[in-house]
């Protein structure tokens with residue numbers, strides 16, 4: 272196992288999850304909260320790009336298996352006593368402490384599915400894979416979310432994947448990894464992606480959560496937010 | 499627009515509300531009451547079931563701005579309620595009520611969600627003359643929401659359905675609205691049958707099936723050969739359940755039988771692979787304090803579990819050993835806390851050791867909701 276995750280909270284599930292020799296590292300990027308180191312791996316031995324990316328590669332069932340599920344605080348005895356559609360679901364991803372919830376669907380079952388979908392986005396946003404800029408080549412999932420005019424994007428990458436596509440999360444994660452590696456500089460990242468600074472800015476601004484995450488990063492580095 | 503104006507206009511009774519004969523008023527709660535002949539229900543008395551909004555034909559129309567006005571009006575009523583319901587009996591707050599307005603539009607408007615989304619767009623207000631088709635008249639919409647607020651009629655009865663697990667279950671007055679907590683029983687059954695193919699092909703019973711939610715959820719995860727026998731003493735429940743069973747095309751997998759608890763199960767005695775039930779478990783003294791949606795609108799027959807709420811749960815405990823085959827699984831929903839401890843204790847220690855692996859399982863809010871186990 273060669274992945275490690277730096278966590279916001281050092282909740283260690285079991286000692287077998289410890290790993291010390293980390294070549295690539297994924298860190299939980301949280302600008303507002305202090306980072307605390309704790310090394311954890313994802314439990315998958317195949318290393319294809321770091322812990323955070325591995326989480327997103329899991330099937331729904333596998334990812335659910337890493338989550339703790341609860342509803343919001345029990346108000347009273349519930350069950351037959353209540354008609355309040357208390358079908359809200361909250362998921363906590365145990366390895367990283369990331370939380371996702373869903374309340375607006377009408378059944379608990381659907382809220383669970385929505386919360387899980389949201390968990391993927393949250394993991395993409397919050398769990399960082401460290402990368403080596405020297406030898407950097409953008410992974411396929413990042414190329415897929417780039418506009419066609421990118422000079423490093425070959426035709427066989429296929430049509431551009433937009434924010435409404437579930438696959439966008441993976442590309443977004445890879446883009447955030449890069450943004451962290453270049454310390455928030457859009458022009459540096461744009462160069463590596465074969466895009467103009469303006470085109471990359473537009474891509475970042477096309478998704479609210481992506482924009483928020485990039486701007487948090489930029490603010491933490493004392494840069495102006497993208498607008 | 500004031501409430502009273504609409505009250506004056508909206509007096510017509512919807513053609514769909516062929517109201518049910520209330521279930522036998524003289525029903526006696528004792529589980530030992532002499533058996534009324536239990537009967538299998540074959541022909542579906544669908545005519546007596548009220549068709550939920552989302553299944554009706556869209557014969558009405560309204561413009562987007564008319565719907566927008568309705569939504570505004572409905573929200574005004576919600577604001578006038580504020581936290582009154584919450585404070586009075588832990589009822590719904592404004593956030594939930596507003597969500598219900600949206601859900602109601604989803605069921606009523608025959609169009610894609612875009613239209614419903616457009617309704618929350620303030621810029622569309624007053625200008626939008628596009629006509630959309632509705633599954634209920636605008637009048638009825640006003641009436642229904644007024645009932646929601648003034649009478650605290652449950653949202654699920656207004657629209658005639660409840661989204662439960664991956665199902666949309668039709669409900670109406672006289673039948674308990676399935677609770678989200680109960681969804682978990684299906685998950686537990688799914689786990690058990692995924693591990694034991696024999697159970698997946700066996701006969702399962704859902705006692706006190708109400709709308710049929712549990713029985714349907716289970717029938718859909720059993721394998722070929724697996725069957726569910728679902729019972730209820732209430733005629734309304736049996737009719738609504740059979741409507742739901744038909745809607746999911748499960749007539750061949752689920753048999754509905756009217757009668758008290760185990761009475762209709764004589765022919766499958768000792769042969770059941772599984773037994774699930776969410777029997778009435780609220781202690782009688784707590785009925786009066788229930789939130790209005792429950793206490794004033796849902797059938798007492800579905801809620802009142804006698805003095806400690808244990809009457810029917812104990813009846814289930816006493817009879818499960820004889821009903822289940824060896825290795826058969828049971829899951830009961832309880833009121834939580836001491837009730838589940840008590841039931842688990844009965845199943846473990848006072849059943850001549852007929853059961854193994856008796857467990858208390860918490861619901862998603864952490865309440866010790868279920869008792870499960872296996873027949874030795």
Ligand SMILES: C[S@@+](CC[C@H](N)C(=O)[O-])C[C@H]1O[C@@H](n2cnc3c(N)ncnc32)[C@H](O)[C@@H]1O
Nearest residue numbers: 674676706707708730731732758759776778800
């Ligand atoms: C709490 S409700 C549960 C309904 C449904 N299983 C659910 O979970 O939504 C209890 C059900 O037990 C039924 N019931 C009450 N007394 C009964 C009896 N003596 N025999 C069979 N069913 C009974 C009620 O009619 C009601 O449908």
